[in-house]
Structures are given as C-alpha cells and as structure tokens.
Amino acid sequence: MAKKKTIYHLTKNLRAVVDNFIMRxxxxxxxxxxxxxxFxxxxxxxxxxQTICKEATLIRADNMPSLGEISPDHGRIAADARWRTFFLEGYGYKRLENRACVPVTASLIDKIPDLCTATFSVLEAGCHIPRHRGMTKGMLTYHLALRVPKDRENCWIQIEEGDECHVCPWSDGHSLLFDDTYNHEVWNNTEExxxxxxxxxxxxxxxxxxxxMxxxxxxxxxxxxxxxxxxxxDKSQ
Structure with missing residues (x-):
C-alpha cells in the first residue's frame, strides 16, 4: 500500500512559491x-x-494526548509518545473545553495579533524530537518556557543556520522566537x-x-x- 503523503509533501511546490514571495x-x-x-x-x-505555568502544570502530562496520536501528519517526528500537546487554538479553531481550564492563558493569547496556533507543548523525561523543519516562512514560532528541568543544560533545542548550530536551553519565564523552517532538533535528556x-x-x-498568507x-x-x-x-476528550 502506498504511504499516505503528509501536507508537508503535498504542498512542497506551492510552499516554495509562497515562501519566496513572502521573503521578498x-x-x-x-x-x-x-x-x-x-512583538x-x-x-x-x-x-x-508564573500564572500561565500554574495553569499549564495543573494539567498532568499524562492527561494530554501525544502529538503523534492526534496528528498523523507529524508522523516521523512525533513517533515518541512522550511529546504531548494541549491544544488551545489553531488556524481559527478554538478548543473551548481546553481554554476553559486555563482562563488567564486564554485571555492573553486572545490579545496576540496574527495568531496561527497556541498550545502547551510538553516533553516528558527522556523525550527526543528528531531533526525537522516547519511548513512555511509565513510563520514564526515562539516558546515561553514555563517549567524547565533543573538540569537545564540537558534539555535544549538545536537550530541550524548555515554552518552554525544554535544550542538553546530553555529557562523558566524566558522567551525564544525562531523561524522553524530552519532545521531543528529537540532533546530532554533529564528525568523531569x-x-x-x-x-x-x-x-x-x-x-x-x-x-x-x-x-x-x-x-x-x-x-x-x-x-x-x-x-x-474530539475522540481523545
């Protein structure tokens, strides 16, 4: 049976045209x-x-679905079930039941112009996300670190830029903004x-x-x- 192509592959040629125009x-x-x-x-x-962190961590990681479980298109990179996601909003669709659990977070993301997606992303202890790149130059990706393992040097994202590799550990309360069409890879080599x-x-x-766009x-x-x-x-609720 032929393998079902993901949106990444199906839109490859279109994305190249869109990205070139966007960057001009x-x-x-x-x-x-x-x-x-x-921003x-x-x-x-x-x-x-700290309030966002409190709302997020009240939701136990094992009560969140793994990304691979709910998004077949993430296939290879979400094979590790320890990458868990709590969806709040995506492409104009709001998960009202999830947002009700995190009212302060929901009110803050409602104030963000040009929002595409908003989620809590959890890497459980030992999780690794393989090297990959995002779908389009039309989006930038932002992380607000909420709870970082104490051994923070062993929990990091590596972002490639030409011959340079940016190794970026997270730090509680701090932000990271990047273009995810640059190849990147993520590790949580800790017990938290x-x-x-x-x-x-x-x-x-x-x-x-x-x-x-x-x-x-x-x-x-x-x-x-x-x-x-x-x-x-809907099935996972």
Whole structure:
C-alpha cells in the first residue's frame, strides 16, 4: 500500500512559491533566531509566566494526548509518545473545553495579533524530537518556557543556520522566537518534564504577502492536516 503523503509533501511546490514571495515582502530578515521583543505581546506573556505555568502544570502530562496520536501528519517526528500537546487554538479553531481550564492563558493569547496556533507543548523525561523543519516562512514560532528541568543544560533545542548550530536551553519565564523552517532538533535528556507555551504567528510582511498568507492559511485551515487533528482531538476528550 502506498504511504499516505503528509501536507508537508503535498504542498512542497506551492510552499516554495509562497515562501519566496513572502521573503521578498518580509519586514524581517531571513535568519533563524530573533529578539522575541520585536512583538509587543511578548512582555505581557513574560509578565504573567508564573500564572500561565500554574495553569499549564495543573494539567498532568499524562492527561494530554501525544502529538503523534492526534496528528498523523507529524508522523516521523512525533513517533515518541512522550511529546504531548494541549491544544488551545489553531488556524481559527478554538478548543473551548481546553481554554476553559486555563482562563488567564486564554485571555492573553486572545490579545496576540496574527495568531496561527497556541498550545502547551510538553516533553516528558527522556523525550527526543528528531531533526525537522516547519511548513512555511509565513510563520514564526515562539516558546515561553514555563517549567524547565533543573538540569537545564540537558534539555535544549538545536537550530541550524548555515554552518552554525544554535544550542538553546530553555529557562523558566524566558522567551525564544525562531523561524522553524530552519532545521531543528529537540532533546530532554533529564528525568523531569519540560513545559512551554508554544505560539505560532504570521511573519510581519508588507500587504501583498499578507494577502497571500491569508489565502494560504485559509487553505491550511480546511486541509486534511487540520481536520484530522480536530477529529482526533474530539475522540481523545
């Protein structure tokens, strides 16, 4: 039986065209890591990180579905069931029952312009996410570290940029903003779980690219990729 292709493979040629246009109109350079404070909303999240952490960690990791369980498109990189995700919002769909569990977090993410996705991402002890890259230059990925293992040097994300490798351990209450189309890999080589608030937002661009991104993300919203996640989340409740 032929292997079912993921959205990453099905949109490969389209993404190349979209990404080239986006970068011609981008208000930010093509680089791997950014100062997170280019976005005004980051200060609000950092100021409330302890409350967000309290809401997130009240949800036990083993009560969250693994990403591979709910998103077939993540296949290879989500094979380790210890990567768990608590969905709050994605491509215009809000998980109301999940947001009700974390009211402060929900109110804060509602203030973020151009939000694409918002989740709590948990790497349980020993989890490893293989080297991979994201779907489009049209999004930037943000992490707010909530609970980092005490042995933080053994819990990190590595982001490749040309010949350079950025090794970035998380630190409680601190932010990381990066372009996930650069290859990256994640390890939690500790005996504790790592919690982050993971946000994806549209890349700041001039208006022609913003229009194209709106069309592209509307297509993603109604794609099998997103609809499969919604269906599997409903089953997991």
């Amino acid at each position: 109109c981008s208000l930010l350079p093509d680089q791997a890591i950014f100062n997170p404070h280019i 005004a909303w980051v200060k609000d999240l950092e100021a409330n990180w 779980d790592r919690y982050v608030l993971l946000i994806q937002v549209k890349r700041p661009c001039k208006w022609p690219a913003r229009l194209l 709106n069309v592209f993300f509307k297509g993603v919203r109604y794609s099998r990729f997103v609809q499969d996640i919604r269906k599997n989340l």
